[in-house]
Amino acid sequence: MPMNKDEQMTLSQRVYPELSLNVITRQEHNISRKQISENALKVLYRLHGAGYDAFLVGGGVRDLLLNEIPKDFDVATSATPEEVRKLFRNCRLIGRRFRLAHVMFGREIIEVATFRGHHQEQNTPTASHAESGIILRDNVYGSIDEDAERRDFTINAMYYNISNYSIHDYANGIEDLEDRLIRLIGDPETRYREDPVRMLRAIRFAVKLDFDIEEDTAEPIERLAPLLRDIPAARLYEESLKMLQTGHALETYHLMRQYGLFQQLFPVIADHFTPDYSSKAEKMLDMAFDSTDLRIEEGKRVNPAFMFAAIFWYPMLSLAETLMEEKNLSYYDSVMEAGNILIDRVVKTIAIPRRHTATIREIWQLQLRFPRRNGKRAFRLLDINKFRAGYDFLEMRGLIEGGDVEELANWWTTFISAGRNMRQAMVNDLGNSAPQGKKRRYRKKKTASGKPQTQE
Ligand code: ATP
Numbered sequence: 001m002p003m004n005k006d007e008q009m010t011l012s013q014r015v016y017p018e019l020s021l022n023v024i025t026r027q028e029h030n031i032s033r034k035q036i037s038e039n040a041l042k043v044l045y046r047l048h049g050a051g052y053d054a055f056l057v058g059g060g061v062r063d064l065l066l067n068e069i070p071k072d073f074d075v076a077t078s079a080t081p082e083e084v085r086k087l088f089r090n091c092r093l094i095g096r097r098f099r100l101a102h103v104m105f106g107r108e109i110i111e112v113a114t115f116r117g118h119h120q121e122q123n124t125p126t127a128s129h130a131e132s133g134i135i136l137r138d139n140v141y142g143s144i145d146e147d148a149e150r151r152d153f154t155i156n157a158m159y160y161n162i163s164n165y166s167i168h169d170y171a172n173g174i175e176d177l178e179d180r181l182i183r184l185i186g187d188p189e190t191r192y193r194e195d196p197v198r199m200l201r202a203i204r205f206a207v208k209l210d211f212d213i214e215e216d217t218a219e220p221i222e223r224l225a226p227l228l229r230d231i232p233a234a235r236l237y238e239e240s241l242k243m244l245q246t247g248h249a250l251e252t253y254h255l256m257r258q259y260g261l262f263q264q265l266f267p268v269i270a271d272h273f274t275p276d277y278s279s280k281a282e283k284m285l286d287m288a289f290d291s292t293d294l295r296i297e298e299g300k301r302v303n304p305a306f307m308f309a310a311i312f313w314y315p316m317l318s319l320a321e322t323l324m325e326e327k328n329l330s331y332y333d334s335v336m337e338a339g340n341i342l343i344d345r346v347v348k349t350i351a352i353p354r355r356h357t358a359t360i361r362e363i364w365q366l367q368l369r370f371p372r373r374n375g376k377r378a379f380r381l382l383d384i385n386k387f388r389a390g391y392d393f394l395e396m397r398g399l400i401e402g403g404d405v406e407e408l409a410n411w412w413t414t415f416i417s418a419g420r421n422m423r424q425a426m427v428n429d430l431g432n433s434a435p436q437g438k439k440r441r442y443r444k445k446k447t448a449s450g451k452p453q454t455q456e
């Protein structure tokens, strides 16, 4: 039987149903050029002046329509990356999966992407699909219509046209913006299979914008969460920072967990999850994310190492307990070894850079050193580079664990704020209440909970 016209459609045409363009003129929307970064405008005008189409797209348009300040401005154009480079001296071409031009203005980078087209054939040198449906390379250029169909969510497929200041809305993004909905363009399952990171992005935007995830867009997530296994660890690291270090960590974690995504990203913690969120590990997550969010709200710097140290502390301690039993190691050695094993495991999924894993280890090691305050030890600890992070960490543990750990944290709180004489008196006091013999025993002594013994 001959194929009818529908059956002859290529795969990509079926996946990406044709979108209908809705143009919103300058008079009908609230975006003014004053809200757009000067550098982004420069890029748009120069591309336009050279005869190319040039649009602001993505988060820039979405956030301005919501009266929010965009994090950055992305540009989409008909010029190829090479053509973009010819127009800007301050331009770098980057990316393998997506070839992009970065136009650099000091600290501000304007990302310029060429309109992307559909893959008509598979496994050509410019576009390739793996068996799982994931897109490996994606350098087929196309029209703006095709570009819109390749974008993830309807609210991310709105283009601000520099030639007449109108907005091209390809996927009813305006309507979803009004209804406050995160909705994938096209068939959700196919779009997640092409790029499973879109599941994380759905959560991220839902939390950041305080939108709901539309039903059909939400439905496949829990089922497809395991696909994140195929994503390179470097990309997951970048994405995890966007999710957990931008001021909405607590809410993002809870929503990710609801969809089974947090467990995928951090498998070592899944064993510590309880139905009522009551384990120490879970309390630590709540506390660490909450304090991260607070710091960002207060305009303070956040250190990813601190957050990762918190996420993995209790899983690491469980492992240390096992090692202590199995290998008859001291508490100190078992924690050190468990730390190494755990970090090696974690970086296979999330490529935490070495400088951060070094800090995670330092924060953990400090936890073992805090109880040991005799002689000059407490004074020396104060001078350690990561002391503050270690102390903040101890404080969280104190709130979670109570008992000895809380007492220890309180001791340090007083010590930090005390003057020289008072500090010396505090240390002398320890000497009186901690008999010599006990100090030696500390290293080998195990406790049921695996937490370090204080010396008093
Ligand atoms: P923000 O910058 O505020 O995090 P954004 O929407 O600008 O949000 P970017 O990661 O900067 O997000 O990406 C810019 C645009 O590129 C998106 O709005 C979307 O249109 C498109 N895009 C980004 N990542 C994907 C993806 N994985 N799949 C499809 N389209 C994507």
Ligand code: MG
Residues within 6 Å of the ligand: 058, 059, 060, 071, 072, 073, 074
């Ligand atoms: Mg952006």
